[in-house]
Each structure stands twice: as structure tokens, then as C-alpha cells.
Amino acid sequence: MRQRIQSRLLGWHAVVIAVCSVTALAAYAQGGTPPGDLDKLTQREIVVGTKEAAPFSMKSPSGEWSGISVDLWRRIADKQNLKYRFQEEDSVPALIDAVAKGKVDIAVAALTVTAGREEVLDFTSAFYGTGLGIVVPASGLVASWAxxxxxxxxxxxxxxxxxxxxxxxxxxxxxxxxxxxxxxxxxxxxxxxxxxxxxxxxxxxxxxxxxxxxxxxxxxxxxxxxxxxxxxxxxxxxxxxxxxxxxxxxxxGTVAGVTDLSKVKVGAVSGSSTEDTLTRLRIRFDSYPTAKDGLQAVRDGKLDAFVYDRPLLAWLINEDFGSRVQLLDVTFDQQHYAFALPPGSPLRKPISVSLLNEVRSTWWGDTLFRYLGNKSQ
Missing domain, CATH: 1.10.287.70 (Helix Hairpins)
Incomplete structure (x- = not known):
């Protein structure tokens, strides 16, 4: 009797081990790194996916990357002695797809944490909180009769x-x-x-x-x-x-806040979380490849308003548009930026711990001030 019970227990134990093995192999086949294999991952060159989203990730003419997110990643990687190289993607959907399929080991840019993305990715702890901003034509450019x-x-x-x-x-x-x-x-x-x-x-x-x-x-x-x-x-x-x-x-002007967006022509960046927010608010919008394209449409009178992440809009206006468009003193739909990793990545825990330590340091405050000045939100 005792031998029969022991045989059954051994059988169930073997089944559990087999199921766990199949699950791990399935995750590995999808491009992820098997959990617990952190040493093997850190011994090779880590592929860091990114895309231009000033001031969080910017590429110089010589191909060198910098920005708030990039500087944070470099500091974490240097402290953990990680070898890495950057791989540029041309859009946010392409970057998310590359992470989900394991083509890159981590995404470092201005990625917003959303429920839809959490279903296919793993995110580290958030390192920056912000919201959406609204850009409208400068007061002198608004048609006087409108x-x-x-x-x-x-x-x-x-x-x-x-x-x-x-x-x-x-x-x-x-x-x-x-x-x-x-x-x-x-x-x-x-x-x-x-x-x-x-x-x-x-x-x-x-x-x-x-x-x-x-x-x-x-x-x-x-x-x-x-x-x-x-x-x-x-x-x-x-x-x-x-x-x-x-x-x-x-x-x-024509737009003074979020409630006015449903009455005017609005633009957003294609594939961004801004589109999800505007759809949820039942606001019609036109999609543009980049935020710069959308701001140019506002400047040229093709749009009444353009909605995107507020710090990115503030940076672009300060760098390229000056007084030709204006950013309203309105922030809505709270958002959080984080690094994205393939599901089950062993990098998530150590990077999150290091990230939390860094964003509480004086170095982080100096970094935000260097890129954003007093407008850190």
C-alpha cells in the first residue's frame, strides 16, 4: 500500500516537472530568456532597443545616444557591469513588437505603461510620471473670426x-x-x-x-x-x-482645455498610447508618424490641437517651433514611463531595484534639470 502511494506521488512529481519544463521551453521559443538564467544573459552583449523621443532618447549625427532614459540606463548598466549595444526601431509599435518577440532584451525610450502593453511585455518600476499635453496655434495665428x-x-x-x-x-x-x-x-x-x-x-x-x-x-x-x-x-x-x-x-483661442477637443480637429502620434486615450474619450483625431509632424500641422493651420506626452511636446517646441505654437497649461491622463522587457526576463528584478535607487538620488534630480529645466513634469 505504502509503495503504491509513493509511486503515485513520484508520478505526480514527474508530471509537475514536465509541465514546468514545457512552460519554460515555450517562453524560450518565443524569444525570451529562461527564468533564472541571469548569469548567462549578463555574460553576453545585451541588445537595447530604442527610438528617438526627445528628450528621453536622442541620437546625435554621429550615432551616439543620449537623453533622460538613455542616461539612466547607462548608469544602471555601468554599475552592474553589463555589456550592451543599442538597436534603433522606427516606431513605438515596432519597438514593442521587438521586445515582445525577444529581438531586443530591453526597451529604453519614452514608453508609457499601459494595460495592453503589460499583457505582452514586462515593465520595470516606473521612473517618470507625467501626462498628456495639448498644443494649439499661437494666439496670433488663430483666425480672428473663429x-x-x-x-x-x-x-x-x-x-x-x-x-x-x-x-x-x-x-x-x-x-x-x-x-x-x-x-x-x-x-x-x-x-x-x-x-x-x-x-x-x-x-x-x-x-x-x-x-x-x-x-x-x-x-x-x-x-x-x-x-x-x-x-x-x-x-x-x-x-x-x-x-x-x-x-x-x-x-x-479655439481650444482652452480637454473639453474643447471634441469640437475641433485633433492630431496624435500613430501607435502611441495617446490614441487609446482619445478613443476612450470619444475624440476624433488624425494620426501622424511623429510628434514633430503633428506640430508642423498645427503651425500650418491643418490642426486645431495636437495631443501627446507633455514633456516631449515642451522639448520639441523649445527646440524647433519657438513662439509659432503654444503648449496649454493643461495636463491630463496621468502616465508613467518605464523600461520594457520580454515576458519572464531575469533582468527585470535587478534593473528595477537599481532604477528605484537611482531615481531617489541627487544624480536623478540633476539629470532632469539638465534636460528639462524647471519643467520636470
């Missing part, structure tokens, strides 16, 4: 106009009821009398002069007096509101 027309067709403007017309009709009706039997100017048929009364009310409201016409009865004149005083206040409030709205529109 903000005006947008304000004049807004719901609040139409609501105010309808309210004024409604008040004029109501007061005109009251004046007609009080004057129709005592004032021939408001007498006659219902259509003639009522139209004359409403016309007088409208003229009185606009302060364009009422001539000899007007109510003659005491109640009618009392209502007319209240209406003329009240209409002055109503017109003043209406005028102030419209002037304020137009002034704000002129100062802020």
Missing part, C-alpha cells in the same frame, strides 16, 4: 437671446391687455394691436426712441416704466456677458 463665431453660436448666447425675446413678448402682451381699449395705437384687431405692442416693447428695450407712442393708462405706464428700467439692466448684463465671452475666446 472664436467670435464659436461664441455667437454657443448655447449660452442663444439662451440669452431667447430670454430677451421672451421678456419682450411677455411685456408686450401685458401692455396690449392694459392699453387695447384706451389707446388706438394698440387697438384694432388682435394681430394689429399685439404686433404694435410688441414692437413698442422691443424699441423701448433697445433705447432707440419711442416717439409719441406709448401707454396712456396709469397701469400701462407703470408697466412701461418698470420695463424700460429693467431692460436697461438686462441689456447691460447681456452685453457684459457677450463681451467677456468674446474676450476669453480671443485670449484662449
Amino acid at each position: 472664436p467670435v463665431m464659436r461664441a455667437l453660436t454657443s448655447f449660452s448666447f442663444l439662451q440669452a437671446v431667447v430670454a430677451l425675446i421672451g421678456l419682450a413678448l411677455l411685456v408686450g402682451l401685458v401692455v396690449w391687455l392694459l392699453e387695447r381699449r384706451h389707446n388706438e395705437e394698440f387697438g384694432g384687431s388682435v394681430t394689429k394691436g399685439l404686433s404694435s405692442s410688441v414692437w413698442w416693447t422691443t424699441v423701448a428695450m433697445t433705447q432707440r426712441g419711442i416717439g409719441h407712442q406709448g401707454p396712456r393708462t396709469v397701469p400701462g405706464r407703470f408697466v412701461a416704466m418698470l420695463w424700460m428700467v429693467g431692460s436697461i439692466i438686462a441689456i447691460a448684463v447681456f452685453t457684459a456677458g457677450i463681451t467677456s465671452a468674446l474676450t476669453v475666446r480671443q485670449l484662449q
Whole structure:
């Protein structure tokens, strides 16, 4: 009996070992390094995938790589005595695909951690937190009539106009009821009398002069007096509101925040996590190969707004666009950057530990200031 139980236990043990072996081999066949094989991996030259995304990864004319992410990787690799070489990819999807298939051992760029990417990759601990920014044409480049027309067709403007017309009709009706039997100017048929009364009310409201016409009865004149005083206040409030709205529109331009993006023509970088965010917010957009292409479209008037990672936009504007476009003081959709590795990579744990130590050092603060100045978010 005891021998039979021992035989069964040995059998189950063999099955477990076989399953684990098959799983490890499957991961290896997909391009990953078998877990626990860290020594073998660190003894060879590690392939570091990257793509240009200033100021996190930048390539000089001589082919030398630098940037926030690259400098962080170099510091970690030097401390762990890792041999490596860079392999450039032409797009974010290509870089993610190269990591997922094990063509590169680690991706070092400006990669945002997302749920979709986490399904096919492993990420280290995050080293930078940021969000999306919005770039719009500089104030002087915005068509002057666009903000005006947008304000004049807004719901609040139409609501105010309808309210004024409604008040004029109501007061005109009251004046007609009080004057129709005592004032021939408001007498006659219902259509003639009522139209004359409403016309007088409208003229009185606009302060364009009422001539000899007007109510003659005491109640009618009392209502007319209240209406003329009240209409002055109503017109003043209406005028102030419209002037304020137009002034704000002129100062802020067509786009002032995230809520305005659904009303204008928006651009994003193809294959970036920005596309996922805009799709989730139900904002239509056009895709561009690079952020620089999108900013050029904004500058040329082809786009009303371009959305991308805020620090990358700030860098590009400062380097190439100056005052021709402007970055709004708006940040939304919190994001985190991290290094990406193939699933099950033994590099993940030691690199994450080193990364966390570095981002808490004075060296990291100096690095961020060197590339971003005071705008580190």
C-alpha cells in the first residue's frame, strides 16, 4: 500500500516537472530568456532597443545616444557591469513588437505603461510620471473670426437671446391687455394691436426712441416704466456677458482645455498610447508618424490641437517651433514611463531595484534639470 502511494506521488512529481519544463521551453521559443538564467544573459552583449523621443532618447549625427532614459540606463548598466549595444526601431509599435518577440532584451525610450502593453511585455518600476499635453496655434495665428463665431453660436448666447425675446413678448402682451381699449395705437384687431405692442416693447428695450407712442393708462405706464428700467439692466448684463465671452475666446483661442477637443480637429502620434486615450474619450483625431509632424500641422493651420506626452511636446517646441505654437497649461491622463522587457526576463528584478535607487538620488534630480529645466513634469 505504502509503495503504491509513493509511486503515485513520484508520478505526480514527474508530471509537475514536465509541465514546468514545457512552460519554460515555450517562453524560450518565443524569444525570451529562461527564468533564472541571469548569469548567462549578463555574460553576453545585451541588445537595447530604442527610438528617438526627445528628450528621453536622442541620437546625435554621429550615432551616439543620449537623453533622460538613455542616461539612466547607462548608469544602471555601468554599475552592474553589463555589456550592451543599442538597436534603433522606427516606431513605438515596432519597438514593442521587438521586445515582445525577444529581438531586443530591453526597451529604453519614452514608453508609457499601459494595460495592453503589460499583457505582452514586462515593465520595470516606473521612473517618470507625467501626462498628456495639448498644443494649439499661437494666439496670433488663430483666425480672428473663429472664436467670435464659436461664441455667437454657443448655447449660452442663444439662451440669452431667447430670454430677451421672451421678456419682450411677455411685456408686450401685458401692455396690449392694459392699453387695447384706451389707446388706438394698440387697438384694432388682435394681430394689429399685439404686433404694435410688441414692437413698442422691443424699441423701448433697445433705447432707440419711442416717439409719441406709448401707454396712456396709469397701469400701462407703470408697466412701461418698470420695463424700460429693467431692460436697461438686462441689456447691460447681456452685453457684459457677450463681451467677456468674446474676450476669453480671443485670449484662449479655439481650444482652452480637454473639453474643447471634441469640437475641433485633433492630431496624435500613430501607435502611441495617446490614441487609446482619445478613443476612450470619444475624440476624433488624425494620426501622424511623429510628434514633430503633428506640430508642423498645427503651425500650418491643418490642426486645431495636437495631443501627446507633455514633456516631449515642451522639448520639441523649445527646440524647433519657438513662439509659432503654444503648449496649454493643461495636463491630463496621468502616465508613467518605464523600461520594457520580454515576458519572464531575469533582468527585470535587478534593473528595477537599481532604477528605484537611482531615481531617489541627487544624480536623478540633476539629470532632469539638465534636460528639462524647471519643467520636470
